Amino acid sequence: MTSAEVEQLAADPAVEGLILTGSHARGTATVHSDRDLVMIGPAHYARRTATLDVAVVTIEDLADTSDIWQRYAFRGAKTLVDRRSGQITDLVHRQATPTAQEAVTWAREGLDGYVNFLYRAAKSRRDDEHVAARLDEAESVSWLLLTVFALHGRVRPYNKYLRWELETYPLDPPWDATLPERAVANPASLFPAVEALARDQGHGDILDAWGDDLTLLR
Structure with missing residues (x-):
């Protein structure tokens, strides 16, 4: 998926949140790296291909910090869309930062x-x-x-x-x-x-x- 296609996803008003994770977010991507996205939006966007991994979650999923191993996925993540007035950005930070x-x-x-x-x-x-x-x-x-x-x-x-x-x-x-x-x-x-x-x-x-x-x- 190209940057333009990511922008197309971000433009969909049904997408409440879009978070870029993985190597593209951290600036370590290579020619072999896919784009990892976490989305709060329509379930039909979920996919896993050689170039794109879109995980569709609910806001409740994003707020759940019980999976310790999953939490590092949000370290260095970039919130591309937050249509919940900063709530998604705050939850991303919470995932990446232990109390x-x-x-x-x-x-x-x-x-x-x-x-x-x-x-x-x-x-x-x-x-x-x-x-x-x-x-x-x-x-x-x-x-x-x-x-x-x-x-x-x-x-x-x-x-x-x-x-x-x-x-x-x-x-x-x-x-x-x-x-x-x-x-x-x-x-x-x-x-x-x-x-x-x-x-x-x-x-x-x-x-x-x-x-x-x-x-x-x-």
């Missing part, structure tokens, strides 16, 4: 999951189960990213946009644009920095609940 309580909940869940998989990996390495250890370390990365971004009051990025997020909205050191490589190479090496940040924000009880098991991670 303080949401961030705390995600950080605590993520921290416990991260420690859990690092502990499993450490035990496997101790027992010369190196393949199992590598698998557990790989699984820890998802929890690591959830934790780090939640501790900074953010939604965890999709892996495809992790570097874009860190370059566009930088975090304080050591969480710079090298994080993807470091997380893949050795997620356990980031534990001291995660621990320091978590304790600084009052989540030491999650770590302390692991007791002497933390010595394996250190």
Whole structure:
């Protein structure tokens, strides 16, 4: 779909809201990128092709923030049409921005999951189960990213946009644009920095609940 066709959709008065998401919204599109649109409008506009993905939702769907994974879709999104006097723009921002309580909940869940998989990996390495250890370390990365971004009051990025997020909205050191490589190479090496940040924000009880098991991670 061309820009002109998107403009044609936007001109339809039956379309209450039109939101551009994905790589075209974030300025990272390539020749292989389709256009991702979220629409509040007639159901017959919904489609998924090699060049266009139109998801038709209701205003209630857009207001529903219970699907944590879906929320990053709205990070950097551009509202093309808002015929609800700013309500749609506000809901897009709400999707992409966790509340303080949401961030705390995600950080605590993520921290416990991260420690859990690092502990499993450490035990496997101790027992010369190196393949199992590598698998557990790989699984820890998802929890690591959830934790780090939640501790900074953010939604965890999709892996495809992790570097874009860190370059566009930088975090304080050591969480710079090298994080993807470091997380893949050795997620356990980031534990001291995660621990320091978590304790600084009052989540030491999650770590302390692991007791002497933390010595394996250190």
